[in-house]
Structures are given as structure tokens and as C-alpha cells.
Amino acid sequence: MLRHLAFLATLILVSGGSRPAVAHDGLDDTGSSTRFAGSERQWTHASGRFHVDGSFVALKGGQVQVRKHDGALLDIKLEALSHEDRQWVRNRNGAILRLNLEPRALLLAQNSDPSRGKNPQPPPEMYASFKPFAETLKLRWDAESFFVESNGIPDHQMMVGITSWQQQVPLPQTYTGDNAWRIPLHPVPAKNPLSAKNRFLRGAISLAANGIPIFNPLNNRGDDAYLFGELDDFGGHCGRADDYHYHLPPVHLQKTIGKSLAIAYALDGYPIYGYDEPDGSKVKQLDAFNGHEDDQKRYHYHSTKTYPYLNGGFHGEVVERDGQVDPQPHANPVRPALPPLRGAKITDFRETRPGSHRLTYEIRGRKSFVNYTLAQNGSVEFQFVDDTGKTRTETYQRRGRGPGNRPGGPRPPRPEDEPPPRDDDRRPPPGEGGRRSPRRPPPDREAELAPPPDDFGTLVVTSSAVKNGGNLPADFTCDGASVSPPLDWKDVPAGTKSFAISVWHVPPDGGVKSYWVVYNIPADVAGLPRDMKGIGVVGLNDKRRAGYDPMCSQGPGPKTYHITVYALSKELNLARGQANRAELLRAMERVKLSQKTLSFVYERAR
Numbered sequence: 001m002l003r004h005l006a007f008l009a010t011l012i013l014v015s016g017g018s019r020p021a022v023a024h025d026g027l028d029d030t031g032s033s034t035r036f037a038g039s040e041r042q043w044t045h046a047s048g049r050f051h052v053d054g055s056f057v058a059l060k061g062g063q064v065q066v067r068k069h070d071g072a073l074l075d076i077k078l079e080a081l082s083h084e085d086r087q088w089v090r091n092r093n094g095a096i097l098r099l100n101l102e103p104r105a106l107l108l109a110q111n112s113d114p115s116r117g118k119n120p121q122p123p124p125e126m127y128a129s130f131k132p133f134a135e136t137l138k139l140r141w142d143a144e145s146f147f148v149e150s151n152g153i154p155d156h157q158m159m160v161g162i163t164s165w166q167q168q169v170p171l172p173q174t175y176t177g178d179n180a181w182r183i184p185l186h187p188v189p190a191k192n193p194l195s196a197k198n199r200f201l202r203g204a205i206s207l208a209a210n211g212i213p214i215f216n217p218l219n220n221r222g223d224d225a226y227l228f229g230e231l232d233d234f235g236g237h238c239g240r241a242d243d244y245h246y247h248l249p250p251v252h253l254q255k256t257i258g259k260s261l262a263i264a265y266a267l268d269g270y271p272i273y274g275y276d277e278p279d280g281s282k283v284k285q286l287d288a289f290n291g292h293e294d295d296q297k298r299y300h301y302h303s304t305k306t307y308p309y310l311n312g313g314f315h316g317e318v319v320e321r322d323g324q325v326d327p328q329p330h331a332n333p334v335r336p337a338l339p340p341l342r343g344a345k346i347t348d349f350r351e352t353r354p355g356s357h358r359l360t361y362e363i364r365g366r367k368s369f370v371n372y373t374l375a376q377n378g379s380v381e382f383q384f385v386d387d388t389g390k391t392r393t394e395t396y397q398r399r400g401r402g403p404g405n406r407p408g409g410p411r412p413p414r415p416e417d418e419p420p421p422r423d424d425d426r427r428p429p430p431g432e433g434g435r436r437s438p439r440r441p442p443p444d445r446e447a448e449l450a451p452p453p454d455d456f457g458t459l460v461v462t463s464s465a466v467k468n469g470g471n472l473p474a475d476f477t478c479d480g481a482s483v484s485p486p487l488d489w490k491d492v493p494a495g496t497k498s499f500a501i502s503v504w505h506v507p508p509d510g511g512v513k514s515y516w517v518v519y520n521i522p523a524d525v526a527g528l529p530r531d532m533k534g535i536g537v538v539g540l541n542d543k544r545r546a547g548y549d550p551m552c553s554q555g556p557g558p559k560t561y562h563i564t565v566y567a568l569s570k571e572l573n574l575a576r577g578q579a580n581r582a583e584l585l586r587a588m589e590r591v592k593l594s595q596k597t598l599s600f601v602y603e604r605a606r
Helices: 083-101 127-133 251-257 581-588
Strands: 011-014 040-044 051-060 063-067 073-077 104-107 138-141 145-149 181-184 189-195 204-208 213-215 236-238 244-246 264-266 271-273 291-293 299-302 313-316 319-321 324-326 344-353 356-363 366-374 380-385 391-396 460-462 487-490 498-505 513-522 559-568 592-602
Touching: 040 083, 051 073, 051 083, 127 138, 127 251, 181 204, 204 324, 299 313, 344 366, 460 592, 487 559, 498 581, 513 581
Parallel strands: 213 244, 271 299
Antiparallel strands: 011 104, 040 051, 051 063, 063 073, 138 145, 145 181, 189 313, 204 213, 204 264, 236 244, 264 271, 291 299, 319 324, 344 356, 356 366, 366 380, 380 391, 460 487, 498 513, 498 559, 559 592
């Protein structure tokens, strides 16, 4: 845990002069006084071909100097950056030049406790929510923003209860300095509020009062992380960088801060309260984002026990960049991301001694362990113990070229009879992904082999246009007529009241793309014709259109796509023509009688 440290205020006298503009400590992108706030960015090439994470240092002779996380300096031509990055640099450069031309003193480091030092501004209202955790957080603020520094480790049990595990464990993060969390003190209502449904699927959307980030309740595939067993008993889990975060509102924090204070703040600056109003009264009608105004016309969000659980979007202004709110801190991975461990359930996680932890998991009732210890030099030693007692040890360096840091490096052992997990780092949704195919593409082709789904039941699915594993004719792609393919099914289980269809694909960069959603197909229908019209209810594809989105494969080589047909014990009560794939999967969770998938390959015509 981070300890509460008192920082001495430091005065730096900045004088003018003819020198390249440098990102001074204490200057954010608007020119206000903060410690490096706003200089940390993800820099994007104008073509979109690469991204670089780092802090802005200087602009000189048309070259932008960026300091990467390992301390290395990188020079990038200003004109090679994206339009947004170029504009950001010009704005920041102008602010720095104005500061250099006007000598003045800047107060940099601020004491996190106003009773122990002098802050340029009185404590903001949100300080009261974070103050009970001041022993493990460092809090500071200026006239515009509230900054929270933490190590990302909460003071409660973690990981226990997870039944869909990607082999991550909680490791401390450096959410400090210019990598601290920043919340606007004066949120501005957005002219066009942004929904978090199938957006902002990367990074945090809120920050809990204990300094733990809160991610979208929908995971990076757009599925409900809670419903799929990915969360522990406190609504959290670890990401690819072994970074612990919540996906559900941390209502348990009310035991510490009380029910009258916000348990979290959305990254647009608006507070998030528990299930009741701050005065204890029941919550009245909420908008689509789980928010509303109080009697004083002040907007706030609420926690709910059903989706969207907390802020379902942003009532206030935010900047969306690469699928997440920008700016926000980055996690610092120690080791490569590991694949899901199929069938594992985490039953215990505890600190065995300072700096050392043990995670216990079970597969079919047999226990295995992950022991790990953090060293003072930043390395982490892992000991993997399988259910036979066989032990394997690996040491990972936060920086360096050790075996644990190279892509595809050593992975912990698994029981010999456990099927190998997927090669990617995302668990497929139930019924649409599972065991990895043993087939591999020829070495000169980059065919993507999505894992065959976990089909079950008696249902048999065929198509007169394509065989299972065959090549999809161009007629059903953007290279042809762009119409939906014909489907047939038989051996329908008893009790079937309706059918549903999902056409989907796992792209090389992970996640799941949805091309066609159809539900409430009548039980007496035994298939769909080519270019289907007027049967069942058509939901939204990933382009948010109610219809069939023809495959239009990008990049070289063949790609694998899937059509999954579901036999259901009832019709689904979904908003007509508005349900997407994630909502369909949630609605079908308890009513599936059988499912079967037809897979096919498509390679874009050149």
C-alpha cells in the first residue's frame, strides 16, 4: 500500500529566455498549475500505423521530443503526428511560451492533507469522499482538477469468486506524479452525451473513493463481465497488466465513508452515489446513464443492481481517444498477458508475508497455486504449483530482456488433461468460443483461427451456400451482393419457443465483432432464405444498424467467421430492433436449450 506522505512545497522561479519550449513541471495543457498533468499522452502517427506512450518534453525545429516510460527520448516530426496531436502540441507550446515570457513562481508539489500544508485552493467537495482513504492515497488539486495518486491495491479481499480467469494477479501500479488520476472539478454538461454501451470498452470510466479505477461493466468484447463470471466478490478483477480494477460500483465503500458521500466519481467529474440518495431517500427516475438532477439541479449518477450498474455513459464532456477516456493513467505491466485458464475457479487469495501472495484456484475440484513475491528492485518472482505438486518458477523484470518479458515467453503449467487455452488474452463469451482448434494455417498465410464454439444439444445447422469450414461465396460479402446467406436447422429440442442467430468474428487484435443479430424467430421456422427479410426481429450489428453487415475482411489472408443458431425456451423481451449482440447473449443466458455453430472462411478479393 502507498503510505500517506507529506510533500514539502517547492517554489521554482521560471524566467523567460530564447530556448525551446519545454514542458515545465506544474503546467498542464491549459497552462494551469499542476505537476506534469496533461503531458502524458499516447502519440499517434498521422497514418494511424503506430502509437507511442510518453510525456511531452519539448518542441524544437519542427521536432517533438517525447520521453518514453523507460526514460528514453524519442524525436518525432510534428507533421508526422495526427491532427489531434499536432493541435495539442501547438496549444501546449503556446502556453509554455507564454509562461516563459512572464517570470513567476509556481507551486509544484502540494500536501495531500490541507491541515499540514498550504494549498492554492480550498479543499473541493469531492475531497470528502477520498479523505477516509488518505493513508493510502495522495490527494492534490488545483483550480481545475482533482488528482489522486495510488498503487491500485484496495484494502479488501481480491480475486475470490472469479470463475472465468485469465491468469492475472494483483500487482501494484504507479498511478503517481504525471500518471495520477485526474477528475475535473467543474464538470460541463456535454452537448452530445456519450453512451458507454459498446463504447469506452478500454480503460476506466470512473474512479472509486479508495483510488481504484472502475472500468465499463461491459468487458472489451462488449459483454457483461459480471454475468460471465469474470469478477470477484467485490466486483473487480485484474487486467492484462495485472492491474486490479472494478467493473461494478464499489457500494461496499459506504461502510467506510457513509451513505451521504459519493462512492466514486466519473471521469467527467460528476459524482456516483450508492443505491439511495445522499439523504437516505429512495432514488427516483434515472436517465439512460443512471443519473439525474437533485433538487438543486446538480447532476449525479447512482449505483444500480442491474445494467448499467453505475454511470452508463458521460453526462459531462470527455475526450474519447482509442476507445477510452483521455487523458487517464496507464498501467505498467511486468510480464506478458497470459491466456484464459479454462475451468479455473479462484477460491482463495491472501498475503502470506509482506510483499508475498498466494492465489489458490481449482479445476474440477483439484487445487493449484500461484505464489509470487515482489522484490525491491521491481522484479516479481512467480512460483506456479499444479495439482500434482509440480512446481515451476519464473522471474519477471519490470524492465529488461529477461525470459519472462519476451512475447510468447514461459507460461505457468496446467494439468496435463486440461485442454490448451486460446492463444489470445480474452475469454470468448459462453456459447461463442472455447477450445482452440488444433488446425494451423500454412506458414505463408495469416489465416485467423477463431476457436470453435462450445455447442451443445441436438440442434443441427447447415447452409446450402457454404459447408462447415468452407469458403463463403462472395455473394454474401461486400465483394458481391452483400446479402445474408441461407440457413437450415433440424433436430430441434422439445420445448423450443423461438430461435436466435448471431453472426460473429474474432479479429486478430481481440474482441468480438458482430455482423448480424436476429431473434424471436418463430418456433415453426426451420431456416432462413437467402437475403432474409421479415422473419423474426433484426437487432443491431456493430455499426449500430438493424440488418446484415456483409463481411469486408481487412488485411491479408483468410479470416474465420461463425453463425451461431440458438434454440430457446421462450421469446425474448428486448426492445424491438434495438438489441445488440451483448444484450442478446444476456437475455438468452438462462433460456438456451441448444446451440450450434456453422463456421466458414472468407478472404477478401483483391
